[in-house]
Amino acid sequence: MKKYCFGVDIGGTTVKIGLFDETGNVLDKWEIPTRTEEEGKNILPDIAKSLSGKLEEKQISREAVTGVGLGAPGPIDKNGIVHKAVNLGWGVFSIKDILEELCGLPVRAGNDANVAALGEMWKGGGQGYRNLVLVTLGTGVGGGVIVNGETLSGSIGAGGEIGHIHIQDGEEDICGCGNHGCLEQYASATGIVRLAKRRLKATDEESVLRGSEVSAKAVFDAVKAGDEVAIQIAEEFGEYLGKGLAAVATVVNPEAFVIGGGVSKAGEILFSFVEKNYKKYVFHGSRDAVFRLATLGNDAGIYGAAKLILK
């Protein structure tokens, strides 16, 4: 009888792995390093070895394991083929085929952001919704779109890249993706710092943000303390993010947005800046989408990966 599955979340520096029971409880959770050298050729063998070791340690037979779900940072299509994952050194190949061969278990794979969205839907801030968008506000802006309970991968797994919606003409700074004026340049932690520096330069107003290193956290702490300049910065952030999420909703009509990533630690105060702009720009059929905070943090990936298998 199948009683277990693995959820694997490959990051640029570590691979997070969880052993789950069939109802989605985490029985064990650990990490191994991500060895990206030599075009990342060791990553999947390292994972297979770690899984085998865990089965041996726990005295679990392969027959009792439903399979291995896996999320990785790059476009991965429905068939488990990765289409270049730059951060891992990977080109184009079938993760599914190779890892199945290596570990002797069924494998399903997806883009890490989409998989994390599945995790938040299942066990996190998105519980109760089957059409949602996970928005990860970290160093960049990541996105995962769930439609009718399934991840939207797109034709080559590049769906849900909402951080790269063009949102501002005339931007001179370049985005990590090579374009100019992407949502990520205004709504990520880095983007908020950019907005803050520009605003502090443009005004002479007093602000607690002057004279020390500006961070997204510092901005929202200052907002909570009533700092006027910080509030202006947050308003600008909210205008960009609200407008971007409105574009997303006009396409996929979600029930909920789940906001995660480092910036979301500011809490529900974020929503007061984003939601009013969202409602201003969105098509009326999507105006009632709700905003929720992500709750799984760095574990969203392993939960979602497990869900790829347990569905």
Place this chain on the structure above:
Amino acid sequence: MKKYCFGVDIGGTTVKIGLFDETGNVLDKWEIPTRTEEEGKNILPDIAKSLSGKLEEKQISREAVTGVGLGAPGPIDKNGIVHKAVNLGWGVFSIKDILEELCGLPVRAGNDANVAALGEMWKGGGQGYRNLVLVTLGTGVGGGVIVNGETLSGSIGAGGEIGHIHIQDGEEDICGCGNHGCLEQYASATGIVRLAKRRLKATDEESVLRGSEVSAKAVFDAVKAGDEVAIQIAEEFGEYLGKGLAAVATVVNPEAFVIGGGVSKAGEILFSFVEKNYKKYVFHGSRDAVFRLATLGNDAGIYGAAKLILK
């Protein structure tokens, strides 16, 4: 043995109906008026009566019919529930349940634009693709999104409303949806006329467009004749549409865009204005999407409706 199905496309003035064989050939095709009075209460009974009449005329038994597929102008979710179709006078109810009761056949329903996209994928300009976006450039800008061969309806069927992506700040004219700066205000036939009037007013340059009624057709005819002002108008149209479709692709990562509606009669010359802007603004993972012309015209809806049943 099931040998037939019906495809029904409800429009604001007529209902188009097709009788199909199981491989998707149209055996017969006709129209009835759409009676929108009294909150559209006659529309479904009129359809049921017309289908019964056709079965009798052709001496086909109900047992030989797989079902009835239906597209209608409004948000319709996966379960066949319409969430207000203003043009038909409809509120919220189950089209599926009522029409099944009326005609004694299985029914599946969807939003007309999404259903038309399914038609173009199956028998039209989108053949060979399973991830595509139909863009209908008519009086408005309609959209239908297909993901892995299925329509993307969204939570209440308001998915794919790409004409209402906010694309321009500071627009003073109001869109039909109540917002300002929607894609539809620049890329529909009506939108192109607006762009043309603004451009003709802003410049003194000679143009064949001066002195007569401007239409989207006149603009693209003038483009083909090398008229400089018309080319500027088309460039502006292409900038808006390219940017809007880039936002759509960043979310759903399609293989193809299929362009239909009255404006698409201008032909592939449209692509020269749209595609370069699309490539400029889109996330690199979606840069290779191809552009195709829709080929089914007003029949896309009945084909797609039939496909809802024959899938």
